[in-house]
Amino acid sequence: MVTAVYPGSFDPATYGHLDVISRASLCFDRVVVGVLHNSAKSPLFSVEERVNILKEAVKDLTNVEVKAFDGLSVNFARENGAQVIIRGLRAVTDFEYELQMAQTNRVLAPDVDTVFLTTSLEYAYLSSTIMKEVACFGGDIRKFAPEGITEALLKKIQEK
Ligand code: PNS
Numbered sequence: 017m018v019t020a021v022y023p024g025s026f027d028p029a030t031y032g033h034l035d036v037i038s039r040a041s042l043c044f045d046r047v048v049v050g051v052l053h054n055s056a057k058s059p060l061f062s063v064e065e066r067v068n069i070l071k072e073a074v075k076d077l078t079n080v081e082v083k084a085f086d087g088l089s090v091n092f093a094r095e096n097g098a099q100v101i102i103r104g105l106r107a108v109t110d111f112e113y114e115l116q117m118a119q120t121n122r123v124l125a126p127d128v129d130t131v132f133l134t135t136s137l138e139y140a141y142l143s144s145t146i147m148k149e150v151a152c153f154g155g156d157i158r159k160f161a162p163e164g165i166t167e168a169l170l171k172k173i174q175e176k
Contacts, residue, residue: 020100020131023050023089026066027059028169030147030161032139034073036104039133041077048096049074050085060148060172072164090125101128106135106143148173 020040026033026049040047049070053063061069063084070082085092093101101121103114118130135142147160151173157166 017045018100019046019048019096019098020044020102021048021050021089021093021096021098022102023052023085023092025057025059025144026051026070027057027144027148028061028066028069028161028165029073030139030142030144030165031159032104032106032135032142033070033144034162035136035139036102036133037074037080038077040102041080043131043133044100044102045079047077047080047102048092048098049080049082050089050092050096051082053084053086060176061168065168065172069165069168073162088124090121090128093125093128099128101130103130103132104135105132106140 022037022040024033037047037049051063051066051070059066067082067084074080074082089101103118105111105114114132121128121130142160147157148169151157151169157169160166
């Protein structure tokens with residue numbers, strides 16, 4: 017039984033994240049999506065909101081769980097009995113940071129491997145940051161995330 021964790025900020029999740037999660041769910045017996053609580057990025061959504069948004073979006077994937085976590089991704093992996101950390105790679109610009117993170121995690125936890133899934137081409141340009149920016153300026157975000165997420169984002173922006 018191979019468990020993989022997929023850590024990230026998910027502020028909020030996009031079709032790109034959901035693509036990685038659904039493909040990971042086919043590769044591994046169990047996938048635990050980890051929503052980072054103590055992000056240095058000052059998230060728009062609270063960790064509870066990000067977890068709930070993701071839970072709703074992946075509810076049909078029976079081997080996927082969504083949890084909040086604090087601290088190191090490798091500790092989250094160990095706490096969940098995971099042998100693998102999943103990360104999505106969109107473009108070569110992601111690579112340097114992702115490689116450094118994977119190598120650091122390997123030093124911290126030699127028993128945990130990082131597996132990169134290349135984001136499907138149709139979502140290669142997409143990020144939570146881009147989606148939030150388009151939404152802030154009134155652009156159409158329906159191609160970026162499912163309705164539940166785009167509605168939550170528009171509501172959050174209106175409240176701000
Ligand atoms: O979605 P993101 O913001 O690209 O995800 C980044 C994340 C959460 C995977 C990364 O910041 C992380 O692992 N943070 C937890 C702290 C940690 O483990 N740092 C050591 C790896 S360099």
